[in-house]
């Protein structure tokens with residue numbers, strides 16, 4: 060297998076645990092096992108008595124049931140539990156695509172969404188973001204024109220990493236219509252779903268509204284539990300899920316039992332966790348509003364209506380990787396430069412963690428000392 064290094068994950072591997080402050084994480088604030096277990100009476104005792112044998116390849120039936128409760132039409136039979144979201148992205152492509160298949164990928168994107176199909180030999184067409192008056196948009200007419208008789212799948216991610224863009228219900232239906240007309244699979248990475256800043260921005264999961272829709276979810280982002288390494292893939296097309304389940308026997312076989320148990324507790328109590336994490340987002344967003352208002356000559360941002368991340372445009376002459384390295388070196392604040400996504404002139408910020416106010420304060424110190432003219 061010939062696959063390119065994952066630029067974003069390489070960057071985090073090098074910097075994530077040495078930077079003193081981080082302004083760019085895409086996960087919400089984590090919690091301890093003790094805090095998580097305290098959400099449910101009797102959970103601590105059950106956790107201590109958990110049997111550490113192998114678990115079911117598809118995931119524990121109770122966990123699959125809890126996951127299916129997030130959806131309207133998807134049932135537990137349609138769900139395969141995996142390791143994080145990275146494993147289902149990898150497995151879906153490996154198990155369901157062949158070399159010479161054409162795929163369309165919303166771009167820029169989390170790299171595995173295009174690098175894994177590329178490594179199989181698929182022809183990749185990028186459906187690129189267009190900024191109109193500083194607002195990220197994806198042109199549906201352009202998408203229609205990209206479809207050919209060989210198009211096997213459209214890869215989407217909404218709410219979108221890195222731009223913060225989120226499809227409207229109308230856009231979503233239009234994409235499903237295009238896919239249905241040409242019998243194309245829609246593979247949607249929905250790891251930031253359920254973190255819509257207002258309920259009116261919620262759209263259905265692609266696996267619920269399209270018979271050939273595939274939805275990927277995870278405990279890492281919206282729920283703030285990346286250490287569990289529990290994610291899933293859901294589709295009402297049973298062939299797609301079965302192909303992946305067979306392939307999974309070559310990667311992880313089954314999931315970590317303690318993680319499955321803890322994910323089940325978290326999902327049974329997901330409304331409490333969602334409320335907690337949305338509160339953090341709503342406390343952090345006004346700080347960025349104030350910051351970008353104060354420094355509007357230097358930066359502009361698209362304030363998203365969903366998810367924990369946003370993309371910031373730099374209005375001064377700089378190279379984004381150099382800029383991020385300078386900020387890291389001088390103030391120990393981690394930013395995610397856009398060249399990680401093969402795009403110039405932006406950096407990604409995150410606002411799902413309680414440590415954001417201090418990290419933003421430190422970044423402001425850098426801005427005042429280095430970017431403001433005397």
Ligand SMILES: Cc1ncc(COP(=O)(O)O)c(C=O)c1O
Pocket residue numbers: 085142143144145146169216220248250277279280285290
């Ligand atoms: C859009 C997207 N998909 C998938 C992943 C991978 O998630 P996990 O780390 O839970 O495997 C990430 C992580 O940053 C992501 O942003």
